[in-house]
Amino acid sequence: MSTIGSSGYGLPAPLPQVILDDVRGAQKMLSGVSRVTPMEGSRYLSSLVGAPVHLKCENLQRTGSFKLRGAYVRIACLTPVQRAAGVVAASAGNHAQGVALASSLLGVRSTVFMPVGAPLPKVAATREYGAEVILSGQVVDETLAAAQEHADRTGAVFIHPFDHPDVIAGQGTVGLEVLEQCPEVSTILVGIGGGGLAAGIAVAVKAVRPDVRIVGVQAAGAAAYPPSLAAGHPVPVEAPSTMADGIKVGRPGDLPFSIIADLLDDVVTVSEDALSSALLLCLERAKLVVEPAGCSPVAALLSEPERYGRGPVVAVLSGGNVDPLLLQRILRHGMAAAGRYLSLRVRVTDRPGALAGLLGVLSTVDANVLDVGHVRTDPRLGLTEVEVELHLETKGPDHCTEVARALHRAGYPLSNP
Incomplete structure (x- = not known):
């Protein structure tokens, strides 16, 4: 090699x-x-x-x-003197949890710096594995710098997430x-x-x-x-x-x-x-x-x-x-990226039963309605018209096309929201 x-x-x-x-x-x-x-x-x-x-x-x-693997090996290889000084790490979450658990298994005190925006479940899990958690920095690189400063100041061994x-x-x-x-x-x-x-x-x-x-x-x-x-x-x-x-x-x-x-x-x-x-x-x-x-x-x-x-x-x-x-x-x-959602606007006559008729057409093509809104103040609308904004759950791009065609056949003019 x-x-x-x-x-x-x-x-x-x-x-x-x-x-x-x-x-x-x-x-x-x-x-x-x-x-x-x-x-x-x-x-x-x-x-x-x-x-x-x-x-x-x-x-x-x-x-x-996978982070537990590297964290455990790194901490297990420390000398007794280094273990006694404790360890410090920085991570958005996965390395943090790996260091926290590895430290607990090996009986070593751990402090973990995490970005301010780290997901709350990762922060909670890291604490539950036994680490002291300090939130610092907006991105991992800033958090790394804060953890390194802590190591320099306290003598704790810095456990890098990847560069060792x-x-x-x-x-x-x-x-x-x-x-x-x-x-x-x-x-x-x-x-x-x-x-x-x-x-x-x-x-x-x-x-x-x-x-x-x-x-x-x-x-x-x-x-x-x-x-x-x-x-x-x-x-x-x-x-x-x-x-x-x-x-x-x-x-x-x-x-x-x-x-x-x-x-x-x-x-x-x-x-x-x-x-x-x-x-x-x-x-x-x-x-x-x-x-x-x-x-x-x-x-x-x-x-x-x-x-x-x-x-x-x-x-x-x-x-x-x-x-x-x-x-x-x-x-x-x-x-949405997979074409599983469809958003559109449909003009209907502003009268009782018009919305029910529109939804009836959608039911015939098995489109699930997630949200319905009404637009009545658009100056392009006629005096007796209302625009219905629909958000639909579909089965994919082909189904989106089928829904649009069904509405067109039923005489509903479409426009993008």
Whole structure:
């Protein structure tokens, strides 16, 4: 395997090395601590891609994400003196919970800094796992700086979410499980924030199966890796913006970047629409609750299925910790993007029974009415006209077309709201 940092990108040297033996050692350390998460086949994605697609369900891991693996290995490797000083971490939620649980299991005091806008369920879970939680910063990078300052001031050991060899080795155990559960795998898709999970998987998989194609996936609004790879060094992205808070990281980690630059085959980006559609698909088709960052590999498959048709594909669902309020918004957004909602305005005569007649037409085509509003003050309306604004739940784009045609045949003029 290549020496980390020797890929010709002019990175600062020397960087630590992470090798297959490190990942195998982490796997032994995690025995009885982390779960060997299941691998589920997806008939729908397989038919779309034209090859078997499997979902590696790290959303079913303890604490709801892969982060426990790296956090536990990092803290378990501390000296007794370091453990006595306690640990501090920064995270939007998943790393926070991983550090909190790992610390509790190992009897170490933990303080976790989280962004001010972190989802409340993640904040509550982190506290329940035993950590002291401090809210600071608007994005992960600002929160990281606050946690580092706390470490410098108190002597607590800073547990970085991705930029440390022990963390990367722990995350790499996901790759070993993928090889054990799907030995014939041809392509692995994995979401990238700072890069710890992708780097760890790459170290483990490429050492055993260098022919396996590994593709990293980033949210388009927080995609630091494509410009960083082009520049040959980590380049920060100003004001990253995405619903996928788990991969909303403005700058790649130095060590993950060196590994990813050396070992990953490709890095792609996905839109917010693709992320919401992927979350909805995981919920509806796979019966899995997956957070936006966790379903980014599925979003990549939905966006460009033709790119992944060679051999079995494994999409790593990295986490399932999604705020219920965000889930509600994403589901609405995903259903709209999938053509499951239809909004329109219909002019009717302003007389008793007119609305009932309109709704009767909709019932014949099985359209579910979510909301009804009346517009009477538009100057374009006739003296005896009223415009009815309708929000409908439909079965998809074809059903939307069927609804519109039924209204047209019944003599109702349509306009967009």
